[in-house]
Amino acid sequence: MKQACVYIMASSRHGTLYVGVTSALPARVWQHKNGSLGGFTSRYHVHQLVWFEMHADMLAAIGREKQIKAGSRLKKIELIETMNPQWIDLYENIL
Template sequence: MEKQPVVYLLASGRNGTLYVGVTSDLICRIWQHRNHVVPGFTRRHGVTQLVWYELHGTMEAAITREKQLKKWNRAWKVRLIEESNPYWRDLWFTIMG
C-alpha cells in the first residue's frame, strides 16, 4: 500500500469521536496517529483506531472524497463504516498483515 492515495476514517472507539483524513502512505500515517507523533485533533481526542479506508487512483480524487466526507453528518459516516466494518474492528492489524 506504499504511495497509494487513501481516504481513511479513525475512531476513538465504537461510536466514538471520528476523524477523516487523506494520505499517500496509509501505514506511515496511521502509525503517526497511533503513536501521537503529530500534535492536533487525533492526539487530543485519542482517535487512533483505523475503522475504514478507501483507495483512490490519484491524490486529487482522494482529496475530493475527503472533502466530501468531511461535509457528511455523523450518521452517514457511521453507516459508511458499518457497511464494511460492522464491529468497528481496528483495521491497523489488517493493513500490517
C-alpha cells in the same frame, strides 16, 4: 509504495471520528497511534483505523475526503458500518 487513500479513525465504537487523506496509510496510522502528529487525534485519543478507501490519485482522494467531511456524522457511521460493522481496528490488516 504510494497509494492515495481516504481514511477514518475513531476513538471507540461510535466515538470521536477523524477523516483524513494520505498517500502512505500504514505510516500515517502509525503516526496517529503514537501521537507523533499531535493535534486533534492525539488530544481526543482517536487511534483506531475503522475505515479506508483507496483511490487512483490524490485529487480523487481529496475530493472524496471533502465529500465525507461535508456529510453528517450518521453518514460517516453508516460508511464505517458497511465495511466494518464491528468497528475493529484495521491497522494490522494494512501492514
